[in-house]
Amino acid sequence: MKFKTVNELTDYLYHLPRLHEKSDLTYVKRVLKALGQPQDQVKCCHITGTNGKGSTAYYLSNLLQKAGQQTGLFVSPFIVRFNERIQLNGQAIADEELLEAANRVEEAVDRLRESDPGFALVTFEYEVAMAFDYFARKKCDYAVIEVGIGAEHDKTNVITPAVSLITTIGMDHEQIIGPTLADIAREKSGIIKPGVPVVLGDIPPEVQGIIEDKIRRDASPASWLGRDFQVQVQADGCQLLLGSKEYRLPAWPLAEAKDAAMALAAFSSLPLALSRQQAEAALVQTTVPGRYQLLVKGGKSFLLDGAHNVQAGQQLLPYARRLARERGGRLLVLAAMMKDKDLSDFLALFTEEAVTLTSLPYPRAAKQADFPAWARERFAYEGDLKQALDQLAGRAADRDLVLVTGSFYLVSAALQLLQAGE
Numbered sequence: 001m002k003f004k005t006v007n008e009l010t011d012y013l014y015h016l017p018r019l020h021e022k023s024d025l026t027y028v029k030r031v032l033k034a035l036g037q038p039q040d041q042v043k044c045c046h047i048t049g050t051n052g053k054g055s056t057a058y059y060l061s062n063l064l065q066k067a068g069q070q071t072g073l074f075v076s077p078f079i080v081r082f083n084e085r086i087q088l089n090g091q092a093i094a095d096e097e098l099l100e101a102a103n104r105v106e107e108a109v110d111r112l113r114e115s116d117p118g119f120a121l122v123t124f125e126y127e128v129a130m131a132f133d134y135f136a137r138k139k140c141d142y143a144v145i146e147v148g149i150g151a152e153h154d155k156t157n158v159i160t161p162a163v164s165l166i167t168t169i170g171m172d173h174e175q176i177i178g179p180t181l182a183d184i185a186r187e188k189s190g191i192i193k194p195g196v197p198v199v200l201g202d203i204p205p206e207v208q209g210i211i212e213d214k215i216r217r218d219a220s221p222a223s224w225l226g227r228d229f230q231v232q233v234q235a236d237g238c239q240l241l242l243g244s245k246e247y248r249l250p251a252w253p254l255a256e257a258k259d260a261a262m263a264l265a266a267f268s269s270l271p272l273a274l275s276r277q278q279a280e281a282a283l284v285q286t287t288v289p290g291r292y293q294l295l296v297k298g299g300k301s302f303l304l305d306g307a308h309n310v311q312a313g314q315q316l317l318p319y320a321r322r323l324a325r326e327r328g329g330r331l332l333v334l335a336a337m338m339k340d341k342d343l344s345d346f347l348a349l350f351t352e353e354a355v356t357l358t359s360l361p362y363p364r365a366a367k368q369a370d371f372p373a374w375a376r377e378r379f380a381y382e383g384d385l386k387q388a389l390d391q392l393a394g395r396a397a398d399r400d401l402v403l404v405t406g407s408f409y410l411v412s413a414a415l416q417l418l419q420a421g422e
Contacts, residue, residue, distance in 0.1 A: 002106045006095050009102050010082050016123045028125040028155045034108035035129060038136030042072065042143045044159045045266060048151040048191045049167025049201065050184070051312045052259045055288045056167050056201075057146045059263035064142050065089055066282035067272045072135035072143030074128070074156070077306075077408045079289040080415060086131045088138055101130040101137075124148050128155045142270075152190020163266045164191045164220075166211070167201040167259065170311035171342070181207055189214040197221045197269040201262050223265050231261045240264060247280055253292060255315035260286075290411040292319065297418045300393045301327070301401050304415060306408035308341055313349045313405070320403045321352070329399030334358060334392050334414070335406035336385070339366040346406065347375045353403075355379040358388040360409050385413055 003009040020027060032039055045060055047053045057075050064071040071089055078084040083092035086101075093101075105126060112119045121129070135143040142162070147154040151166075169185050185207035192198050192211075198220045203211055215222045223229060230241040231254070238257040240247040242264055249257060260283045267274070274282065287293075293304045303323065307316045324331035333355040337343050343366060347355070357379050359367050368381050382388035389404075396402050404414045 001099075001103050003099050003102050006082060006098060009099060013123050013126055016121065016126065018122055018124075020122055023153045025153070025155065025158055027119070027121055028128055029158055030112060030119070031105065031108050031121060031125065031129050032132060032158060034112055035104065035133050036136075038132040039159050041136040042132070042140045044161040045142060045144045045163050045165070045270075046147070046156065046159060046161040046191055047144065047165045047167065048147040048154070048188050049165070050170035050309065051307075051315070052167035052201065052255060052262070053146050053165075055256060055259040055291050056165060056262045056266075057144045058288045059260050059283055059286050060165075060266055061087070061090065061144045062282045062286045063263055063267040063274065063279060064144070064272070066278050067267075067274055069141040069272070070139060072131070072138065072140040074131040074135075074143065075146045076127075076148060077412070079408065079412045080419075084289065085127060086134055088134075088140070093134060097134065098130070101134045102126075104133055105129045122155075125155045128158075147191070150184075150187040150190070152187050154190075157190060160193050161191075161196055163269045164193060164196055164198040165201075165262055165266050166191060166198070166203065167262055168311060169203050169207055170309065182210060185210040192218055192220050194218040195220060197223070197266075199262055199265045199269070200224045201258060221269070223269070225258060225261065225265075229261055229265045231257045233257055242268060245276060247276060247283075249280065249283060253315065253319040255312075255319075256288075256292060290408055290415070292316075293411075293415075295415075295418060298393065299398060300396050302404060302414075302418065303401055304404045304411045306411045307405050308337060308346070308407050310342060310345050310349065313346050316403075316405065317349055320401065324401040327399045327401060329397060329401060330354070331401050331403055332356075332392055332396055333403045333405065334388055334410075335404075336360050336410040337366050337406040338362075338364045338409070339370040340364060341366075341407075343370070344372040344375070347372070347379070350379075356388050356392055357381045358385050358410075359383045360385060360407070360413060362409060365407075365409070385410070386417055389414060389417055 061073045073087040086093040147156050192214045232239040233254050238249040240261045290306045295302045307313045333353045336358045
């Protein structure tokens with residue numbers, strides 16, 4: 001047995017390469033075959049999108065659980081513990097079961113190396129293999145699978161799902177699946193499979209044709225947000241209209257209401273049923289870690305959200321500003337980002353706020369010199385996250401709201417600091 005602790009496992013995973021020289025599915029398919037094709041033993045719901053795929057995955061998982069299904073969930077990134085990546089019925093995988101899955105994958109890799117000494121997996125392939133192996137062994141009825149990046153070449157794209165979802169298409173990961181919006185749309189359309197229902201969210205008009213062509217070629221039944229199901233947000237709540245059914249939710253941000261509607265539309269394509277009240281309860285009871293997450297600590301209020309691109313920021317900011325206005329206070333912002341993101345355009349969204357920039361102990365994390373010159377001039381910088389968080393909390397009055405955003409890595413680290421000692 002190679003791995004005896006989760007720390008050993010995660011340290012090993014983080015030191016594996018992130019990419020193969022050739023971006024294909026050869027390696028992950030070979031290890032899954034060596035594991036007995038676990039991905040074919042569970043019905044899957046496959047989700048991609050520039051934004052909203054994590055929230056949609058959590059909502060859909062809760063709907064499936066409410067319908068009495070043994071439900072797996074594979075998401076990224078984690079917020080507090082690595083185990084959150086692989087869940088069963090809303091609970092993170094236990095340490096011992098995570099290690100068992102990892103050691104089974106390692107044994108499969110060792111067998112493959114007997115005939116191919118150079119065989120190796122990248123980090124995400126290892127995680128995908130562990131998840132499918134665990135879900136099959138737990139005899140899941142359904143597993144909700146969130147892609148890593150893209151869709152067609154993503155390591156999760158080894159399944160014929162029960163339903164596919166594309167939540168949004170926008171500019172992100174351009175250096176990997178771009179550079180254009182059309183390139184990104186073509187990559188994400190790879191989640192669409194022949195004859196498999198597909199649910200579509202916010203797809204920009206200029207690339208809808210790319211998606212429609214793929215749907216037509218694959219004869220996939222399609223359900224479009226705005227055409228086949230609707231979301232209406234009023235001051236007193238949200239209304240989801242799906243066929244002849246109407247569902248009522250609290251006054252959520254529009255983006256969250258759309259994610260819930262996507263999950264509901266996907267669920268309705270499956271041979272399962274819930275009453276209106278049951279479906280509403282499943283959605284309202286869903287907590288999405290690091291997404292519009294409100295936390296009160298030491299009498300100060302924090303809103304934590306992992307928005308890390310312009311599209312997500314444009315959805316988050318109006319909601320955060322509204323919350324601050326309703327409280328009668330200011331919106332203060334703490335932001336950290338990965339340096340491969342669109343730092344300038346994202347930070348330019350904060351036209352009204354006092355922003356403090358910070359950094360994280362990751363090679364990809366932007367340091368002070370990585371931020372655009374105009375942002376360094378306009379915004380404060382404190383490289384130590386704990387110091388930055390303490391300073392901002394110290395400046396915040398009781399009615400103010402502190403928004404922590406720009407990266408899920410930041411949200412994870414900030415949550416751990418805020419919850420320390422609880």
